[in-house]
Amino acid sequence: MAQVYLHTMFGNGARAMQEAAGSRASYARMEANAGAADMLTDREADFIAARDSFYMASVSEDGWPYVQHRGGPAGFLRRIGDNRIGFADYRGNRQYLSAANLAADDRVSLFLMDYPNRRRLKLIGHAHGSDDPATIAALMTPGYGAEPERAFLIDVVGFDWNCPQHITPRFTQKEIERLTAPLVDELDRLRARIAELEG
Known part of the structure; x- marks a missing residue:
């Protein structure tokens, strides 16, 4: 987590809730190294x-x-x-x-x-x-x-x-096509082989 983001987004209310939840010390260490x-x-x-x-x-x-x-x-x-x-x-x-x-x-x-x-x-x-x-x-x-x-x-x-x-995880149509392309190719090869054996 980047330090400026922490300093900007963590208000006093968030810091108080972190303290109550026991997570404040680790975030405070991250904030301590803030740059420009x-x-x-x-x-x-x-x-x-x-x-x-x-x-x-x-x-x-x-x-x-x-x-x-x-x-x-x-x-x-x-x-x-x-x-x-x-x-x-x-x-x-x-x-x-x-x-x-x-x-x-x-x-x-x-x-x-x-x-x-x-x-x-x-x-x-x-x-x-x-x-x-x-x-x-x-x-x-x-x-x-x-x-x-x-x-x-x-x-x-x-x-x-x-x-x-x-x-x-969610996938676009192009991502699904790319991921399933090897399976589709293998299926086409198997169909062609079956047709060859039956012919």
Whole structure:
């Protein structure tokens, strides 16, 4: 667990509950080594680039949390600097809830899931939209048919890798096809052999 994430997310209430549960001492040791920022490494960048969706939480002007699912081709969310990630914001239902929330409060929390491998990465940071054509073009996915309205850039403040406990493995159609391809090939060979023997 990264130290800045701990310092940012653990309020006094959480620390008091950790104390009561007996887990405070181990978290306090982790917090003691806090640096200026939790730096993204190639491990995080590779994980981020492999995702085809994520969840992004922002807060409304009235203080209500709003969680939005974002999806696209694998790699549509990517690291574009030492601690900056970004994605092209493609035209959607035109509610503009996240965009409006970020105009008032730029803090976001992202949840990135790898269900087959039971891994998740949580990120917190400051986000802003960009209408700069060069930035938007740099974040577009070649061959993807949707049209972007803007780019979102997120300066990551902290992140945390979670344990696999309670993550149910889920697979996409392509992942299932890849995993079952050897069995399908073997079945085809057996059918051909049976047809040959019967013929």
